[in-house]
Amino acid sequence: MSDSPERGRPDARAAATPERYPRRTSRVAANQPSAVDPGSPAPSPLVRLRWVLWGAVLVLGVAAGAAIFALRPSQPAAVSNGPIGTGGPDVSWAAGVKRAPGFALTDQAGRPVSLAAFRGRPVIVTFIDPLCRNLCPLEAKVLNDVVHGLPAASRPAILAVSTNVYANARANLLQDESKWQLVPQWRWAVGGSAQLASVWKHYQVQVLVTTKKIAGVTVHEIAHTEAAFIVDAAGYQRALYLYPFRAQDVEHTLRSLG
Numbered sequence: 001m002s003d004s005p006e007r008g009r010p011d012a013r014a015a016a017t018p019e020r021y022p023r024r025t026s027r028v029a030a031n032q033p034s035a036v037d038p039g040s041p042a043p044s045p046l047v048r049l050r051w052v053l054w055g056a057v058l059v060l061g062v063a064a065g066a067a068i069f070a071l072r073p074s075q076p077a078a079v080s081n082g083p084i085g086t087g088g089p090d091v092s093w094a095a096g097v098k099r100a101p102g103f104a105l106t107d108q109a110g111r112p113v114s115l116a117a118f119r120g121r122p123v124i125v126t127f128i129d130p131l132c133r134n135l136c137p138l139e140a141k142v143l144n145d146v147v148h149g150l151p152a153a154s155r156p157a158i159l160a161v162s163t164n165v166y167a168n169a170r171a172n173l174l175q176d177e178s179k180w181q182l183v184p185q186w187r188w189a190v191g192g193s194a195q196l197a198s199v200w201k202h203y204q205v206q207v208l209v210t211t212k213k214i215a216g217v218t219v220h221e222i223a224h225t226e227a228a229f230i231v232d233a234a235g236y237q238r239a240l241y242l243y244p245f246r247a248q249d250v251e252h253t254l255r256s257l258g
Helices: 135-148 170-179 193-202 247-256
Strands: 025-030 034-036 051-057 066-071 104-106 112-114 123-128 157-162 186-189 207-214 217-225 227-231 237-242
Touching (some): 123 135, 135 157, 135 170, 135 247, 227 247
Parallel strands (some): 123 157
Antiparallel strands (some): 034 217, 104 112, 123 227, 227 237
């Protein structure tokens, strides 16, 4: 992992096979603007993904943005548990139905990290912007609470896939580790633009990049789907939680995996 941000272009090829997801709105995280040298190329927004951006308010400067995504129903493949507040996940799958897409990236220490390496234990795969200062830290706190609320032997690993190719410097990841008081089970998963875009695509997570030039400096703001997938010990997706969600509900799902 390099301390300088990746500057390639995300892969904007066709999305993965569509799923039947609940049609409800969910919050979208937006980051503090990240700046790079003037004239450096910026990644274009991902298109043709199955998460639909209904609206976004992106505020330049120190203020963070907010947005709303809705999920487009398509082919039946999963079970919806209804709108937020019902105490369950937004989507659930039976055991052995949907294999979680694999990926191999790099963690905050520069070591390889992959989903396959955690086979045999449950994993929470979430999507986080290291420079986000609104919803991402709140979700991180909930996931910390999930880990603390479970017995040590059944605590899940957390793989946090970066949604900001400009924010993957080790200093940013370590700062979040300290400020967000991340649990030891948390592993960042970062990589180049094409690598990350492939993971976003396979998990149907949309990332929107807004690029503007302020006082000669190119500034990037990121809005992304705020989602956490529960993957069981056999490597199958079992639940999807869209933030905001409660730690006790995620704990209940994890305990039900056996």
